[in-house]
Amino acid sequence: MQMKRKPKLGQNFLVDDTARHAIVDALGDLSKRTVIEIGPGHGAITDILAGRCHKLIALELDRALAAELTFRFRDQPQVQILECDVLKINLQTLVPTGETADVIGNLPYYITSDILLQLFAAGSAGTLARAVLMMQREVADRVSAAPGVRDYGLLSATAQMNAQVDHLFTLPPSAFSPPPDVYSTVLRLHFAPRFTELGVDPDGFNKFLKQSFAQKRKTLQNNLRAAGHPAEQLSAAWPDSISAQARAESLALEPMAELYRSLSQLVLPNN
Numbered sequence: 001m002q003m004k005r006k007p008k009l010g011q012n013f014l015v016d017d018t019a020r021h022a023i024v025d026a027l028g029d030l031s032k033r034t035v036i037e038i039g040p041g042h043g044a045i046t047d048i049l050a051g052r053c054h055k056l057i058a059l060e061l062d063r064a065l066a067a068e069l070t071f072r073f074r075d076q077p078q079v080q081i082l083e084c085d086v087l088k089i090n091l092q093t094l095v096p097t098g099e100t101a102d103v104i105g106n107l108p109y110y111i112t113s114d115i116l117l118q119l120f121a122a123g124s125a126g127t128l129a130r131a132v133l134m135m136q137r138e139v140a141d142r143v144s145a146a147p148g149v150r151d152y153g154l155l156s157a158t159a160q161m162n163a164q165v166d167h168l169f170t171l172p173p174s175a176f177s178p179p180p181d182v183y184s185t186v187l188r189l190h191f192a193p194r195f196t197e198l199g200v201d202p203d204g205f206n207k208f209l210k211q212s213f214a215q216k217r218k219t220l221q222n223n224l225r226a227a228g229h230p231a232e233q234l235s236a237a238w239p240d241s242i243s244a245q246a247r248a249e250s251l252a253l254e255p256m257a258e259l260y261r262s263l264s265q266l267v268l269p270n271n
């Protein structure tokens with residue numbers, strides 16, 4: 001049976017029973033946890049979560065789906081359905097001060113990167129502990145890629161500055177109705193920001209990473225020069241541990257942070 005959907009909202013509903021249980025199982029014991037679900041849809045994951053977690057807050061943009069779930073869970077006070085755009089909500093306001101929440105979601109793929117950035121910010125603020133997220137396989141491969149591997153880039157570096165990433169499993173299009181054009185992968189993230197450990201400030205280092213990965217074909221030096229760092233500043237700051245011809249894609253976060261710290265002692269450009 002094909003379910004009715006709004007393609008613009010990334011609506012591919014999970015119909016594989018083993019997979020929906022495996023996704024919830026990946027968060028472990030939830031009996032004392034607040035869980036935020038992104039895009040509950042018709043409730044494939046919500047139905048299982050509702051009986052397992054202390055509190056469930058599900059964020060759904062589609063008015064009809066939000067109404068369907070509000071009705072279905074009307075007698076379960078631990079379940080709160082919010083009709084809202086996940087990108088417009090401040091996740092910190094959903095979690096009591098001093099507590100953390102976990103996040104779960106078969107994400108709307110068209111906004112995966114924006115959702116990840118939002119979760120990293122909430123993880124840095126101490127609001128989130130873990131997330132189990134399904135996304136397009138190619139995006140998951142980029143999030144979890146190690147330096148030097150083809151898929152490693154800005155998204156990988158940003159994700160790995162903010163979280164430990166576990167690659168859990170991949171599902172074929174037939175696990176969904178209607179089937180998407182792509183395979184889907186489930187990742188688990190433990191939010192563990194590394195900014196303090198690596199001695200860098202989050203805003204400045206995030207900007208530096210964007211500059212460093214701006215063009216894949218270019219060396220790191222050329223990307224930084226294009227971002228406004230004068231050549232003499234770069235050579236004064238360049239650590240011996242990094243080859244002059246290195247690309248950002250080949251470097252671990254430690255040498256990137258070393259270079260950033262060294263450049264920060266000189267003057268960083270504003271763009």
Ligand SMILES: C[S@@+](CC[C@H](N)C(=O)[O-])C[C@H]1O[C@@H](n2cnc3c(N)ncnc32)[C@H](O)[C@@H]1O
Pocket residue numbers: 009010011012013014015038039040041042043044045059060061062065084085086087105106107108109111
């Ligand atoms: C891939 S479907 C997953 C549905 C359900 N969790 C499942 O596994 O069957 C993505 C869901 O996210 C919802 N959605 C899309 N954009 C959203 C947004 N900006 N904020 C909240 N929910 C959104 C869609 O309406 C849809 O229900």
